[in-house]
Amino acid sequence: MVSSAMIKICGISTEETADAVTNAHADMIGFVFFPKSPRHVSVKQAKELADHVRGKTKIVALTVNMDDAGLREISEVIAPDVFQLHGSESPERCAEIREIFGIPVMKAFGISCAEDLEAVQAYIPFVDRLLFDAKPPKNSDIPGGNGVSFDWKLLQGLELGKPIMLSGGLGPENVREALAISGVHAVDVSSGVEREKGVKDIELIKAFVREARSVAE
Template sequence: MSVPEMFRIKICGLNDFENAIAVAHSGADAIGLNFFPGSKRKVDIETAERIANTVRGEVQLVGLFVNADHDTIAETHRRIGLDWIQLHGDESESFAETIYKELNVPIMAASRGSLVRWETLPGGFHPHALLMDAAVPGVYGGTGELSDWQLAATWHTMPGISRLVLAGGLTQENVAQAIHDVQPSAVDVAGGVEAAGQPGVKDLAKVEAFVATAHKAFAAQASS
């Protein structure tokens, strides 16, 4: 399949229908729906389906999974119609390749604190995008900790990485600097635009400020 044009700005971890629709209209290019049962931002399948059916075609839909089995991912995709599958756990390279070949959906592989997700042999399976998150022992993301920008900035030299999505501790205050320093393909934010004390619900003023700042920084990067 042809991989969809890479989004630039992804707002992740939406679990409230009305809020998700407003975020989808904020100028972001993608929204993330978190299906990990252990996450405080987990969305139920019925709400995710309503969100997807309302915003399909306006933003790309990314489904986040952590060590989910094949059938769970396949059934979720059947109901939602995902544009990307984000594997954010300890899934193997062969599992990712199987999911891609069977579902025909591009794979975004998350790596915590590293630019190496799998020791891929030449000619083997490479994810269609690598998401770099902060490394916090025992946690699969969503911590608000900054990822290692200095390491992330070396992604251009790494074989097999065609697109880098930078995540981990991004906010409206630091996203422009992150884009300047790392030059990622895209940025991903969850907690950095969240309403206080409401995991999964975004503060729309923060979202709009983040989106505007990121768009401006990407435009400056493209013209430099």
């Protein structure tokens, strides 16, 4: 039986690569609203791309400690299916965003050891999905898309009552191993399908989805 792993391709910024995501039948497409990221898009850019793919894949808006005004603009202009909160948002802030905008929330956490998973507990009632990413390198000022991974064994048998997505250092060459070792059923990739920082590669997107879909349960 073939696993129906959920796949998110994040940091899309061109129509060509957005088409690659939908043609490969990835479940989610992510747009990054964080100026320090090489994958940052303006709301105007994201609206054009979101309108282009709407109905073919779920639209995820990645933000980092954004205020209500910024979130409201994204909500009204782009109408994302999910807000991905990739900053230091508190459980209360996650609950507030969910309540104000009525959009499901996926909260990202940087993981490097088992103790990091303890902080997740307080968020569980207030979010719809948990995303586990590697902690960024010490010299990085962006919280994700750094191309580093963590020990996937930390997620084995983890039952938190909310769906889990694995991110960090994934690519076509290791996504099958990551799914098998972690036991999760959803993966997120950004830098792992790029030919250079911030520039997605269509063939790598295809290869990533193909490899993730090929994992047998």
